[in-house]
Ligand SMILES: Nc1ncnc2c1ncn2[C@@H]1O[C@H](COP(=O)(O)OP(=O)(O)OP(=O)(O)O)[C@@H](O)[C@H]1O
């Protein structure tokens with residue numbers, strides 16, 4: 601069974617003469633254990649699509665099914681629960697809570713889900729930080745980390761609840777070539793090993809083609 605299927609999603613944004621048809625009928629399926637890239641020019645609708653798939657925004661029309669649940673028929677509380685349990689996010693320009701340590705940032709999604717005791721949460725967060733190469737910086741505050749380090753903490757945080765689906769908008773955008781490579785390899789290996797799925801927006805053609813499948817977007821549609 602796919603983790604997620606989308607059927608003919610549409611979404612307009614803005615008001616009056618600035619209103620834009622950001623998505624014009626997007627359909628796709630995400631299978632477990634696979635990595636997907638969304639490529640396309642600036643303004644083609646990549647982030648808008650990711651927000652809809654992550655239940656952070658609602659389509660004007662179309663259907664979205666996540667882990668067998670019809671997302672549009674759920675109330676806000678059920679949507680939030682579905683998101684916390686099954687999804688991890690790494691978004692463009694949305695990094696860490698700066699006044700919290702790296703460890704606390706990674707623990708936040710675990711606290712929201714409320715399934716682990718505090719010791720288990722901090723142990724798991726420490727292991728995730730080690731996996732992204734930040735074992736020695738777990739006690740640093742968010743604002744005492746470099747941009748690239750913050751991005752890696754954000755990736756550890758996205759993995760906190762072992763989500764079925766990781767949605768990432770330019771997850772390696774702030775990283776140099778070597779670290780971008782490392783972070784992508786880490787995400788890709790984890791996803792394949794654990795049967796999770798990754799859907800990643802990337803302007804980096806090298807990384808996009810290392811995904812199992814590339815969705816090419818143009819003008820609010822997936823063209824290939
Ligand atoms: N809040 C908004 N109000 C009005 N228009 C918007 C809004 N957000 C996005 N748009 C428009 O919707 C279209 C799709 O935007 P989106 O952010 O999804 O593009 P993108 O493919 O992610 O681009 P980029 O690669 O630059 O991040 C663009 O034409 C954009 O100008």
Ligand SMILES: [Mg+2]
Pocket residue numbers: 646647648692769
């Ligand atoms: Mg974008």
